[in-house]
Amino acid sequence: MTLPTGTQSRPPSSGAGAIRVMVVDDSAVIRGLLSKALEQDPDIEVVASVGNGQMAVNTAGRMEIDVIVLDIEMPVMDGLTALPLLLKASPRTRIVMASTLTRRGADITMKAMRAGAADYLPKPTATRDIHGADGFRQELVQKVKALGRAVRPAAPTGGTSGTGASTAASERPVRRPGDAPSANTRSAAPILRPVPRGFNPAxxxxxxxxxxxxxxxxxxxxxxxxxxxxxxxxxxxxxxxxxxxxxxxxxxxxxxxxxxxxxxxxxxxxxxxxxxxxxxxxxxxxxxxxxxxxxxxxxxxxxxxxxxxxxxxxxxxxxxxxxxxxxxxxxxxxxxxxxxxxxxxxxxxxxxxxxxxxxxxxxxxxxxxxxxxxxxxxxxxxxxxxxxxxxxx
The missing domain is CATH 3.40.50.180 (Methylesterase CheB, C-terminal domain)
Known part of the structure; x- marks a missing residue:
């Protein structure tokens, strides 16, 4: 597989069930740190790393990608502009918006969620925070794995994931509101309790x-x-x-x-x-x-x-x-x-x-x-x- 110019990847090492991720950020340093954090988990494979929204759209149309970690502020094409084009190019892909902890970043992220992004990730403001923050790395990995399981279910191993989170049935289905039910949506109907007689909520x-x-x-x-x-x-x-x-x-x-x-x-x-x-x-x-x-x-x-x-x-x-x-x-x-x-x-x-x-x-x-x-x-x-x-x- 030949990747577009400016794209970085590693040889597949996680097997057919690995969650395929593309990282999109205009900073090569941030892309590298995010990719390194993701690749520490054996169930994740970073298949592309690009520097703007236009490159992401071009790549999404040619590669199988499960989850995209998408920056908001980028040259050429920003994340909010790229979002609907990415969803059109690869409808099955789930998108996580990477946003700075600013009022503007939060406002744009909320608009992106309404436009079809599956989740968001508060991005540290300095590279040292990404490199040294275990909480950030754990949140990044957990969200990517949760959002990737529906489109690329992990093969049963009888064990736990790289972060220690189990692949319980309640965590399997991951979809955008409005999607048709997938093959993963198969849990048995829950047993319901009757509403108490005279229930009057306050x-x-x-x-x-x-x-x-x-x-x-x-x-x-x-x-x-x-x-x-x-x-x-x-x-x-x-x-x-x-x-x-x-x-x-x-x-x-x-x-x-x-x-x-x-x-x-x-x-x-x-x-x-x-x-x-x-x-x-x-x-x-x-x-x-x-x-x-x-x-x-x-x-x-x-x-x-x-x-x-x-x-x-x-x-x-x-x-x-x-x-x-x-x-x-x-x-x-x-x-x-x-x-x-x-x-x-x-x-x-x-x-x-x-x-x-x-x-x-x-x-x-x-x-x-x-x-x-x-x-x-x-x-x-x-x-x-x-x-x-x-x-x-």
Missing amino acids: IVAIGSSTGGPQALFEVIGALSPKRGGALSVPIIVTQHMPATFTTILAEHIARQCDIEAIEVSDGEVLRPGRVHIAPGQFHMVVGGNAASPVLRINQDPPENFCRPSVDPMMRSVVKAFGGRSLAVILTGMGHDGLSGCRQVVEAGGVVIAQDEASSVVWGMPGAVATGGLCSEVLPLAKLGPSVRKLLAH
Whole structure:
């Protein structure tokens, strides 16, 4: 195979099941560091490394690529311009946007997610941060592997991956919302719990991760006053995102969904009809009681390797609202939210989750669904209407 000028690759060494990756960044140093971090995992093969969006589009049309790590700011053609062309040239490929931790970078990343990018990766601002940050390298590898498994499933080995993450069924299906179900979408139907008689939710708590922004726009948009009347309860959201990104997420939800949405500050009053989003790097919990709830933020240790984490939010919701808690778990890697949702159910509340076919990664929703905690497991388009129906009881 002959690669285009400016492209670097290594000889195939990981077998037919390796996830094939293209790295796109205008800095040759950054490309090299990203490629080195990826190639340390035996299940990943970096097959191309190019310096701008136009070269990426040309390469994607000629090579089999599972995942593209795509920079935003590049000469000739930037990442946001290249994104739809890459998806057209290689519809099966999943794209991770590499974005700097700036307001502009976060805003462009959010637009890219709405345009079809599968995920994003906050890019360190200095090469020494990439070289020396184990957390960044681990996140890069985990996201690439999760997004690559659907298009190039790993052969069964009976062991674990290079990062120690198992290839559990709940992590297999990785798709963009709207894709047709793939051969990997084959989990058995979960056993559902009945909605408790007289269930009257006082709060909606939503947890999401990989693919979450797109899902949040869909679900919260369906709850907008313009889609069926005033929202009578508060909504709280924990989305796995860094600082700055959560600020932009709140702004995009407010504009796109036509509903009041804020990034939470400590001591924020919990208001009906408003969406309250956990800030990056902080857990968000409900304080007080159902009569006078307030939101607190803290930097307690990460849970499930995440901060913000869904589990502490859910536990606090149960403490304040008991059986009047409605939990919604959307697309995401891992199992954050599982233990918190178990407490929701034990208190008499209700859990609903996004289904496997519409999830970008069916990790978090798959964990609560296969754990027997859900009253409904629904396609993304039906989740918002289901929440509205439960609120109308």
